[in-house]
Amino acid sequence: MKTKKLLTPWLALLWLVVGMATPSYADDPFKLGQPTPEELKMTTYAPDTSAAAVVLYDLGESSFLFTKGTQVQFRRIVRIKILKKNGLDQADFLVPYYRQADGKKEEVLNVKGFTYNWENGQMVKMKLDEKAIFDEKQNANWYLKKLTMPGVKVGSVIELTYTIKSDFIKLLREWEFQQTIPVKWSEYRVGMVPFFEYSQVKYGVHPFHIKDAKIERKTVAVTWQDDVGITKIDQRGSLSMSVVQYQWAMKDVPAFTPEPYLSNAKDYVSKLEFELSKIQYPDQAPRFTSGDWESFTKELLKEEEFGGQLANPAFLKKIVAEAVAGKTDSLAKMKAVVEYVKNNMRWDGKHRIYTDNLRKAFDNRQGSSSEVNLLLTALLREAGVEANPMLVSTRDNGRPLENSPMISKFDYVIACASVGGKNYLLDATEKDLPFGMLPLRCLNGKGWVVQAPAGKWLPLTGVEKNMQMVSGRLKLQPTGEVTGTLTENFLGVPALRTRSAIRAKGQETYIKDFVNAGPDWVRQGVKIHNLDNLQESLKKEYELNRTGDGAAADLLYLAPMLTHGQGENPFKLTERQFPIDFSTPVDETYVFTYDLPQGYALEEMPQSASITLPGNAAKFTYVAQMVNGQLQVISKLNISKTFFEPSEYASLREFYSRMVAKHAEKIVLKKKS
Incomplete structure (x- = not known):
């Protein structure tokens, strides 16, 4: 990418999005390292006297970096007051981050923490020791940064800040304004550059105290590579652009309390989510990453780790012939294939959309929900049954958004087969599932059938009577x-x-x-x-x-x-x-x-x-x-x-x-x- 000023249409587009420039951010009510005497002496939180702890301030900021490709930088500062003994667990922090085998990764940097106590009429400050910060591997891709703040007791004020640098721009970091304890002030700021457009989704019932946006002209450092003969040379420069500075804030947000027969708290906690919908660098054609359901479906069917896995099932021909031997009608063949997968594949308990290698999963006789049920889909097709993969958001993942094609709103794959004009929703992950029945985790509204040319929604219901x-x-x-x-x-x-x-x-x-x-x-x-x-x-x-x-x-x-x-x-x-x-x-x-x-x-x-x-x-x-x-x-x-x-x-x-x-x-x- 060569250094140059952005073209006038980009600036015009930004003005259409946000209108006239609005005032600057409100004065920052928080200063890192400066808890007030009132906060230190506080014994109850007036809006909720039963609260065991309260978030005094929570600030998140996301911005874009262009010095190592394109990265998203997220910074958080949070201050919490401990009011009761059962609030001491607020001193434990878990920061998840993601890494891939291809070298793309997230890094958690600049972790700093302090505990403040009021003793003998003065503030006593304890610093988080770097040796008390640990990394834990959760699975092949997910890791946790774990820490516990030092010297925490009833009456303490704790403060933590950290930065996450991410190579993954597709998912701009979400922000939860509401937590399981009351939140006095929660704020999220995003500096949105003109190269990317993100879908925004707000959850919860609590209104914004501040919802603001203004345009700032910024010059940022960039690096790129030029071809010189047979070698590539790193180049450095700067890029001038108009950045939209967004600001959202809520205050006096009550604690979120789960209630019986609530499918998933994620659907109702007050928060903001983002997903990349369009990329367009200067002098380049736009690339849409979602937008409409037809485009979403076409992209998934072309995706090597999804639709591409169904394109060459030659290794399944002999297996299918044996599984459906003696079966003449499609319904009997369908049942036979489902039983074969249930008896020959073991689900590893993971909810996934994509798979690296369906053949490898089959050879290992084990896989995630995507691998088990994409294999089921491929086998059904090979048996002559009309079948397509179906995206599902499990109950733990929250309800999918029917008006917004966001891949992050799905976390599971099942098979949708059709015989005699009747649809059958099939899952082969559990041996105790009767034919045509879905596990409870999948009974969550509707699922999206990834079927050319445009796909479709179907309700997630089985044929079994309860x-x-x-x-x-x-x-x-x-x-x-x-x-x-x-x-x-x-x-x-x-x-x-x-x-x-x-x-x-x-x-x-x-x-x-x-x-x-x-x-x-x-x-x-x-x-x-x-x-x-x-x-x-x-x-x-x-x-x-x-x-x-x-x-x-x-x-x-x-x-x-x-x-x-x-x-x-x-x-x-x-x-x-x-x-x-x-x-x-x-x-x-x-x-x-x-x-x-x-x-x-x-x-x-x-x-x-x-x-x-x-x-x-x-x-x-x-x-x-x-x-x-x-x-x-x-x-x-x-x-x-x-x-x-x-x-x-x-x-x-x-x-x-x-x-x-x-x-x-x-x-x-x-x-x-």
Whole structure:
């Protein structure tokens, strides 16, 4: 790149983006190394007196360097006040950074830290020792810089600063304004150069206190190489450009508290994310890295580490022939191929989009989600089944953005196959997955089918029905003893969860743990059926026993839901800011039949109840009745709507409150005189 001033159209483009230049940054309210006496003496944080610690100030700055190619430099300064003992863990810091085998890398530099304490009427300062900073390798590419601030105790103020230089310009560093403790002030600044355009996505409900931008004319140092004969010579110079200085700030941000049935905190924490969408250096044609879904799909299909892996599956021909031998219709072939991959490939637990070498993964019989399911896709195609890879954002990764093609919003690959006009979403990473069912981690809105020419969104739903049904025949004795036999049947996600728990512990250990049903109940004679027959319901049969008193009682009390009642309402907050995500429909049925002791009469019995939310989004029915001289209790819960908005929270909370109250009601029998 030769040294020159930027062309006038670039400057005009910047003015169109930001309009007239806005005022400069607000005065920096933070000075490194200068905590105030008020901060040191602070004992509580007034907006949240329960806070164990508070971020007093958090500043991040990103800028671009051109002296070693193009790099992004990120600098952070953070100051935290420790208020309570359970806030001491704020002294531990983890700084992730990334490296590739080709030499591209991130470096964490200039790490400095201080702890300040107020002792005997004056400030005592302790410096972070460089020997207390460690590097830890997480996997092939990710590393952690780990440190713990020195001398931290209740009342301390800690301060840390560091710089990250990155060769990866595609992902400009995100910034979280909200944390698990309150944040008094959080600010992010970016000096955006005209060569790059980034998509910006804001998350969370908290407004900006400052949202600003201004144009500054800057001259930056650059290096490049010129060809001189057969050698290359490093050249140095400068480049004049118009830089847009962005500033975002939030103040008095409350701590983020995870709530039940929240798919992922990443979707709701107040933060900014960026992804490169366009590159254009002076005198060069623009190169779009995302932009629209059609371009996004075409690029992925051409990408050597993605679509290119499906282009030459010749090594799979013999394997496919053996896997589908004797199968004539496409559906049977599809099932056979899925079983082959499940039985011959081991998932290494990693969520990935790309793969370096599909053949190598196959030879090793092990791989990431991309390698297992790209192999599945290639095998299906070789078997004559229409199949395409499908990008998924797992629940831990957050929901994908349907209006913005950002590859960082996906972290997983499955296969989408079509037979007879019907789509089948397939994942071969888990042996306990029935055909056509997705693991719970993948049930996260929609996925993107990478299919020429433009791709498409499809909802992430499987063909399997989710169901849990428990039935029991029991006998109540005059002493209060309860004995009987129960059968539990599971389909879909409940079956997968149970099978996974059994595999993780081993069947023998699982049964030993299952036998202990609590202080009053004991399970015996546990039998598990259809553990390996994935297309059938998983079944558990066992005897249930509760000991009674030594003599007959005048009054007998029975909680008829036994060990299966909804013991508490998961929705405890009076108000909720975030949606409720059940991930899958819920279908739970409990039927218990009791033989009552002779010489006793029903004194109290729960009234039947039926609760329904608008649009039949959820329904709970409860019936307690005498049938042919026996007591029968039936409880049914159906939740057909998997995603509830915050505006629906109050009615859902009340729904659960009434169900909990009904399950807690007891049956009372009185001894006849």
